[in-house]
Every structure is written in structure tokens, then in C-alpha cells.
Amino acid sequence: MPKVTYIAFDGTKYEVEAKTGSTVMETAIKNGIPxxxxxxxxxxxxxxxxxxxDPQWTAVTGEPSAMEEDMLDFAQDANETSRLSCQIKIDDxxxxxxxxxxxxxx
Numbered sequence: 762m763p764k765v766t767y768i769a770f771d772g773t774k775y776e777v778e779a780k781t782g783s784t785v786m787e788t789a790i791k792n793g794i795p796x797x798x799x800x801x802x803x804x805x806x807x808x809x810x811x812x813x814x815d816p817q818w819t820a821v822t823g824e825p826s827a828m829e830e831d832m833l834d835f836a837q838d839a840n841e842t843s844r845l846s847c848q849i850k851i852d853d854x855x856x857x858x859x860x861x862x863x864x865x866x867x
Contacts, residue, residue: 763856767794770864779851785860786810786846796862803847805829808836809866810846815859822849822858837867 762778765788769775779788789797789810798809805828814822819842825833829848833839846860 763851763853763858765851765855765858765860768859768861769794769796770862779855781851781853783851784847785812785844785849785851785858788851789846789860794862796866797846798866799847801847805832805845805848807867808832808834808845811836811839811863811866812844812846813840813842813861813863814844814849815861816842818855818858821854835867836863837865838863 764776765779767775775794777792786797786799786803790799800809801807825844829845832845833843836843
């Protein structure tokens, strides 16, 4: 199983195993990672699962879709590494992925 490291705004690290085919958001919720609210349940219709992908992983996770970019407009403190965690599918290429969680969700 690929491992994902979530880093909370206060620097606390959570390293968890992720099921291939799940999303970064689903993995966070399943493992009780704080800071990812996921109010829409992964439908890409809000920005409450906003995260920052560590720069070394942005090429591997890919670019956000047009729909995701529209939702990121509602994310607080979005930047060039911002993604919605519900839109990042876990596969073996993401083993070691580092995700940073913003201070708050929009």
C-alpha cells in the first residue's frame, strides 16, 4: 500500500497507508486526519478538502481539472501547489506523497 504523509498546519505529521484507488481525501477521513472537512463528500463541489501538494510531488499528482480550478477559487490561501484532496487518486506512483493541510478550510 502506498504511504501518504499529511502535515498539519502546526507541523504535526501523520503517516498513513492509503488504499490504491481511493483519494487523498478519503484516506485522510478514514484515518482521522484533522483539518480536512470534506463537506461535499468528494463531489468536487466545495473547497473544504483543500490541501497543498509538496512541490516535489506536483508533477506526479498532475494539474487540477478546470472544474477543480473553479472550486479552488473558493479555497482560502490557495497557491500554485493547491489541490482538492478529493481529486487526487492514490496509485503506486504516489507512495511517499507529502500533503500539507492549510490552517483552515473555506
